[in-house]
Amino acid sequence: MEYSFRQIEQKWQQQWKTTNAYKVFNDSTRPKCYVLDMFPYPSGAGLHVGHPLGYIASDIYSRYKRLKGYNVLHPMGYDAFGLPAEQYAIEHGVHPAISTDQNINNFRKQLDNIGFCFDWDREVRTCEPGYYKWTQWIFLQLFNSFFNRHNGKAEPISALVAAFETEGNINHDCPGNARLRFSAADWAGFTEKHRQEILMDYRLAYCGYGEVNWCEALGTVLANDEVVNGVSERGGHLVIKKRLRQWYLRITEYADRLLEGLERIEFSDAMKEMQTNWIGKSFGAEIDFAVKSEQGALNKLRVYTTRPDTIFGVDFMVVAPELDIVECLKSSGQAAAVDEYLDYVKSRSERERMAEKKISGVFTGAYALNPFDGREIPIWISEYVLAGYGTGAIMAVPCGDERDHKFAEHFNIPITNIIGSLYNGVEANPTKDALLENSGFLNGVPMRDAIEIVIGKIEAMGIGHRKVNFRMRDAAFSRQRYWGEPFPIQWKDGVAVPLEESALPLELPHVDSYRPGPEGEGPLANIPEWVARELETNTMPGYAGSSWYFLRYMDPHNDKSFCDRKVSDYWGQVDLYIGGTEHAVGHLLYSRMWTKALYDLGHIGFDEPYKKLVNQGMIQGSSRFVYRLHGTHTYISKGLLDREDSYQGKQVDKLHVDVNIVDGYELDTNEFKTWKPDFADAEFILEDGKYICGSEVEKMSKSKFNTVNPDLIVEKFGADTFRMYEMFLGPVEISKPWDTKGIEGVHRFLKKLWRLFADEEKGLLVTNETPTAAELKVLHKTIRKIEEDTERFSFNTAVSSFMICVNELHDLKCRKKSVLEQLLVLLTPYAPHLCEELWQQIGNEGSVLDAGFPKFEEQYVRESSKAYPVAINGKTRTEITITLDADQQQVEAIIMADPAVVKWLEGKSPKKVIYVKNKMINVVI
């Protein structure tokens, strides 16, 4: 009886399917547990070994919770809309629906191979009308709502209209237009169109205008990372900023609640910090500075600052170059320089602008006047100030801000020191603790106090006011693309009119060409019938479907509602969410916002989607390289090279080679010759009879030939080995390169475990004898460790513990059923196939999936003494075994009698003996 994993795994996968072993019901007397993986995008490249890392972790946790008696929801589906499928369609003419379908089938086959416990009856695909009907429905909920700042909640827009009719907007500041003020009478007098324009400025999903990266040559809008140095990545065409009509989500209204919610959820501190920084709440003031300019067209410059206390240290102003006011500021002398600089900035993406180390900027020729001492302050423009944040203009205080300091140094702007000796003339000091100097009426005042004093003063003078700002902007919610959800919106006389609920889903129509429409519109604008119906031609972005999918899994077939309220009340929040940090400030913020809005409107009973988040690290690729003598078919083994790029002084080209035809670092030269036609005539210069490849850690990607298909690993070693090996690689949250070379060890472990139960010739060896104390100690140590490690997602150390357990039981020659069968249950979440097989072989009824997690009993592992490390002055010198109940005096007496300690004391008497119970002893001389 040998461990034939292939046969065993296929048998149980089939069996579990037949018995519906993973079907989950929405009602149960057992406590619920919802375990979710981040939604995968089904890419054409298929699954590589990096993808399943998180899925295996969540699968283990799900199975563990099931053994612990929970009703576990662990679903899977596909975030199926997206740019790559559309790009593929443009290049190959294949409809995205078809390629997406193929990709999904491929993904599914690969997933099935690994033996996950997903309830596939709950699969969802965002691109199916049955799903996106509800994405559209939720969009309409947002469209038909506004954020009531008085109670901090989303409410129906009808409530706002009612308020406008009776009192105007006196109690409801307009988020889209802060200065808007009207009375009930005004409202009554407005045209319907005007009213709708006003309401648009309140809606949670609204239409506005925004700048995009426009590439005229491609006729399309580009993502930031498709733009490199002002030109398109594909083709190198010029890219400029263009203003387009866009949909937005008013996520900024939720900024405070998104911050507050972080206190109630278990995300890592790093993740909370990233979200907090992204939201970027700051307290400061807006201050108006009088302007002295040649044109005289602008009388004040409004800046936002978090440090009004430094107002006497302002040495220059910086205005975002794209602000309209720049035109009014420039003097005739500076006009040429300003215009030239504006041209430069136009070609720069926001990312490039922020990443730029080189300091650039131009003086406008205008001055602002310090309201307190009348000093003339030159107004500059520079790309380091962005139009979208604050007022798009800052007051620069070089002695207190590093970027301002560098700018001043670069342009030789004199620096005013307002913090005395705390400024060293070389580096800015951003302290808030200095006593102000050179600061008029603020001299001698601590900066912290001065903040309030200045705000009070500018408010009294009517030249500014206290202001809370957020770095976060409203989320752009439309794409000029085909492969996304259509908006359920019609445009009538320039007014957006929502479709009736009964008209949903508004299905994505078929198109013959995926080319963009006219004027930067999406492909839908090319369809005459669509345009004739006055339907919105934008589609929703990738994160629309993924912002609420966790709700649909609860009730995936419901055609009356996105999710029945009773069902969402039962499942509630996701208890464990596993996914990568790359979603930190995108998906994770959007879905939190959607959840809050749905909660406010009474559709669900909780306002945070994910109770606990565990981040999974990336599995990187370990690329392999061959070295070709330039212009020949001769390949040089790595060890023979002089340098990476030269062999005996001649040039060598470094080429990626498929990692799958390399064993460790040794190339299979025969396979290499058949890999690509180019290499058929390859000749090799070997070292020690081998061709040794170079290596590098890179992102796993098809183009680098470093992807490894999990199918191959499963084929060779089995799914159970694959699952455990991925966990054994290291902590789930750490990124690491994939390397197959350690997998043998995990496979050997499973075979060794198998041999505890059975022998190839003799068959089953398990006995009904009573276990010894030593065996029970091993078992219970392992129960405790596995439970602890699984609870804290330390799967790599859990695998180690299993290995230790099996090694020890092997040394004890343990064949006792009562011990071994409990070990099987412990291991089931990690290696379900093998455990189910042996569970059945040793004569158990029913499935090991529901066997119940073993109970740890302390009595079997109790120790009475410990071998203490004894250090002299912090250096461990010897080890002495002492009973655990010894007290300080007893311990001192024992160690003073120890020859090793006596030797190290060299006749001196110790100053102090530090004794930490159950840890260590340190003798200080």
Added chain:
RNA sequence: ACCCGGGUGGUGGAACAGGUAGACACGCAGGACUUAAAAUCCUGUUCGCCGAAAAAGCGAGUACGGGUUCGAUUCCCGUCCCGGGUACCA
């Protein structure tokens, strides 16, 4: 540039609340079984010094430079390198 994370033997990693650095594996070396190989089993394996070897011992050591502490991989300050994110990749 900014925000977040990471850096420990030849390799992946362990050390969970500041207490024996290197668990568990891979690889490598030696041995057993075998005609041989595979599989399996046993022994050793941070580096340096001492030593014929074994045993024992000494010194150094967790990216680098400082600090706090009886004691630092762990806490604090600074530096370097790598990864993720920076708003239309998902």
